[in-house]
Amino acid sequence: MRVPYSWLREYCDPGMEPAALADRLVMTGTEVERIETVGPPSAEGFVVGKVVACEKHPKADRLSACTVDTGDGERPIVCGAPNVAAGQTVAVALPGATMPNGMKLRKAKLRGLPSEGMILAADELEVGEDHDGIMVLDDQLAAGTPLGEVMPLGEAVLEIEVTPNRSDCFGVHGVAREVHAISGAPLADDPWAEDAPADGDGEASDYASVAVEVPELCPRFTARVFTDVEIGPSPLWLQARLAAAGQRPINNVVDITNYVMLLTAQPLHAFDLDEVPGGELIVRTAGAGEKMTTLDGVERSFDAETVLVCDRNGPSGIAGIMGGQVSEVSAKTTRVLLEVACWNGTNILRTSRMLGLRSEASARFEKQLHPELCLRAQRIASRLLVELCGARMVPGTIDVAAEAPEPRRLTLRAARVGGLLGMTISQDEQRTYLERLGFAAEPEGEDLRVTVPPDRHYDVAREVDLIEEVARVHGIDEHLPTTLPATGEAVGGLSREQRLRRRAEDGLRDLGFDQVVGWSFTDPGEAERLRIPAGDARATPVLLANPLSEEQSAMRTTLLGSLLDIAARNVARGAGDLSLFESARVYLDGEGEFAGDRPSPVAEPHRLAAIGVGSLSQRSWRGGGEAADFFALKGIVEALARGLGAEVAFSPAEEPFLHPGRSAAVAVAGAPIGWLGEVHPLVCRAWDLDAAAAFELDLAPLAAAATLGEETYEDVTTFPAVYQDLAVVVPAAKPASAVREAILGAGGDLLQAAEVFDLYEGEQVGEGNKSLALNLEFRAPDRTLTDEEVAGLRDRIKAKLDEIGGTLRE
Amino acid sequence: MLERIEAIRAEAAGAVEGAGGSAELEELRVRYLGRKAELTSVLRGIAELPQEERGPVGGAANRARTELEALLEASAERLGASELESQLVTDRVDVTLPGAPPRPVGHPHLIARTTRLIEDTMVGLGYHVAEGPEIEHDYYNFTALNHPPGHPARMLQDTFYVQSHPDVLLRTHTSPMQVRSMEAKPPPIFVVVPGKVYRRDSDATHSPMFHQVEGLAIAAGLTLADLQGTLLAMCRALFGGDRELRLRPHFFPFTEPSVEVDVSCFQCGGSGELEGGERCNLCKGQGWIEILGAGMVDPNVLGFVEPHGYDPEQVQGFAFGIGVERVAMLRHGVPDLRRFFDNDVRMLEQFS
Known part of the structure; x- marks a missing residue:
């Protein structure tokens, strides 16, 4: 989520540098990935100019030799834009100005003519993507007016990584409330407080109807109708804001829907009402093999769980993800149906993944928005449509809604807060933090009775969620003590x-x-x-x-x-x-x-x-x-x-x-x-x-x-062992292990070990035979073995070897 | 007779003095003192001498014999020493040849070594080491860890599933062992769980297989402050005794509150700058390095093991998960996660 700082400050101005605010946000749970400056690093050297004269460059067909009044006098500027013309009010960068790419502008000669500045296109200031021609400004602006007063220049943009639980922070206003909570700076009145005047003809239901066949997947669908809409480019301030927030300006109606989404986190969609036959919209799941071409020009086919917004002929948009080309707002649009709906987040996520299509809208809907938010967005967008597009709002709002969830009421126990965190936060502080975040909090003894606002409904559902809220606003890094568990298991270890x-x-x-x-x-x-x-x-x-x-x-x-x-x-x-x-x-x-x-x-x-x-x-x-x-x-x-x-x-x-x-x-x-x-x-x-x-x-x-670690002592010093070597000739195929086992078996308890240490095959032992040499260790635990005892054992071994076809080599 | 004895003695003494080698000396010993030697027969024949001669002859013969023996011994020593010397002089080796190579000791894998380091640190803090299955039920990996049915992590894009069982997957973290451990033992419980985990991601910073160590502590009265102390102890063991921690609130489905934990940079000491004013490349000038995720175990998780003695109103605790590869990369400057699974011996042999 990209939050232009000037936009944020319109709702809450913490009175600090963007970097300082970013540090505060990071330490209270709002990850700021970076702060980017959009446009030139400084507004110095950028002014409004008037094109006094414009002639073809004598040596270059594509260049124009202009004379521009920049307030401090007239100066020659060579311009390459096809649309430059005498009489235009334009944005000018003077020699000494630093462009967004870091280049410092100087006086120059272009194909032999002097040029003392640059007439600017939108993309050169990073207030838009347009490079087809220069920006033409409002003629009422006086030459020499600092351009920074006309549009934001050098806009700091906070790039915020919103955690999946905080759908509210996908809107500038949600971030502003967060800033209010952590800084205490005042929060402006809700931007949706005032609605647009409804002075259109008839009732919305005269123009359009909405049928929701899948209320479990579409908890709310609201629609308003606007007539006399004049499609055109948005005013520069709006274009600049969208550009800074990372959205491409398209036309005033589409820009307004994007603007309101970026402000409130609630996506909107505008239909060309004349491309919706009979104004009839049906919300249903897709039929087998159903297809539609989305706004990005791609034909997509749907499965049975995809929710579509359809007209009577077929799909007109994919619910919550992207509209269809069929009802796209275009230059000839005069009547607009504005959809603001609430969708099932899990379904949107699933469909978006299935289609491999993620949009700004789906990224918000998949977090599950609250049905209450729809009307907020309708009200702000209506006002902008009336103000910026000359539209007349038709009275009435089509509102197809399933029952909205009851507001959550939770108890926050004082003992629980300290008991879970290991730090004390006073009741007053708890209450202040929660109220700044938009919760209602009433003391009840030491505890608080808390009501959760709709935009936090799905995130804050239990006491522990409230504890997290008060802890992070209070400041974990600043206040949390460092202790080790007092209870535990006495010893750890490996198995x-x-x-x-x-x-x-x-x-x-x-x-x-x-x-x-x-x-x-x-x-x-x-x-x-x-x-x-x-x-x-x-x-x-x-x-x-x-x-x-x-x-x-x-x-x-x-x-x-x-x-x-x-x-x-x-x-x-x-x-x-x-x-x-x-x-x-x-x-x-x-x-x-x-x-x-x-x-x-x-x-x-x-x-x-x-x-x-x-x-x-x-x-x-x-x-x-x-x-x-x-x-x-x-x-x-x-x-x-x-x-x-x-x-x-x-x-x-x-x-x-x-x-x-x-x-x-x-x-x-x-x-x-x-x-x-x-x-x-x-x-x-x-x-x-x-x-x-x-x-x-x-x-x-x-x-x-394994016996490792479990061995018991064996006496090897009191009574000495007797060591003897033994050479046995056996058939070559006889495994050494069989010979060894035979020897160990015959030797009994007194034979402690018998290890093979040599192998010989050759003439001396005859074809098909081998000779194994073993070292034997005889020992008794309770006496010194006599030569006679050992000799007796050796005889038994010899006899046993005979049985398996072996002979002793003496 | 006495003259004869003196003559033998003198002759023998002269011969021994003049002997040039230990072989010649041995020959002289046999000739003058051997069984067939004249002096020997003199001594043997003493009994046959007249009474008055026996004493003087016997005494002279014995003196001669003793003198010769001493002389022989002295000469043997003298000759032996010089012979050994000349033998050693010829018995030289080329000391510049390489020594006989002992079997070189092998090398631990950095992942195994780092895992042990984390285990040992936690054992020192009173934890047991528990190990769980890598191929796991959805229940332990997601459901019992408070991931709702449509949670993105459950999607086929992120998690490997087993062909024959739709509800069986390769665990995406070591956390499933939280619930398994609690099922197996009533509180208090203090365990760490090392092991392989799997996520459907592969690039320079993501490997479809990697390693984690999970920590879980549940008892009466454990707090977030205890988590901070525990992690501080662990991070100091891993990254140095003067490290500091920073807990940033975050979100995980199975902990509440959740935090991400940064450790002060051990290259620049947390200033973000190296000597000479350059930006620290390890922490990218931040002074802090993100090292793990943690939090207080969500009551919903304890709810799944309530019948085993884990009443969320009675016991509480914390959990954390740390990436072994990340720790190893930071500690040893390994630039790319994939190097760990390449097993190039030229890399393996750098770490002992």
């Missing part, structure tokens, strides 16, 4: 899972992985690129109804896709080795476990996933640079689990996006929690990567299995 998640993330980072944040969105084709088959749940993601693009239309079911995206992007930028991890959710069919009465619509397990590309270790002259392969990533998972005190197990398992021979399922306590492996070559190819290995784990079961 165990949140702490473990942080630990896991930190662990991955310490292991050299950079954390990334990928998009939750993906494209539905990702599953296919990951070779996930159609039946797999991960191939049927949650789809968005209104995505921004196809690439962002599905919610990811795995973190792998975005890790591959990010890796590929970095590789394309020249990165060689990449270690990346993400800690985030995926979205799967099911219900989530979150606080609250209603389960979440979708399951959102939190996952930890990582990818390695190139090498995890840095190459150097001493070695390093081993490929980020299955075992490199497995080592990371093992270290991650160790860091949490969780035990994970690996077993061969296939995933469609992994190398079938180099992939494993990861499990805790026998239940799968994710996968680990080298990414399938075809998947790598789809992402333009040479090779990659990755894993993805569910955080919750991993955290549940």
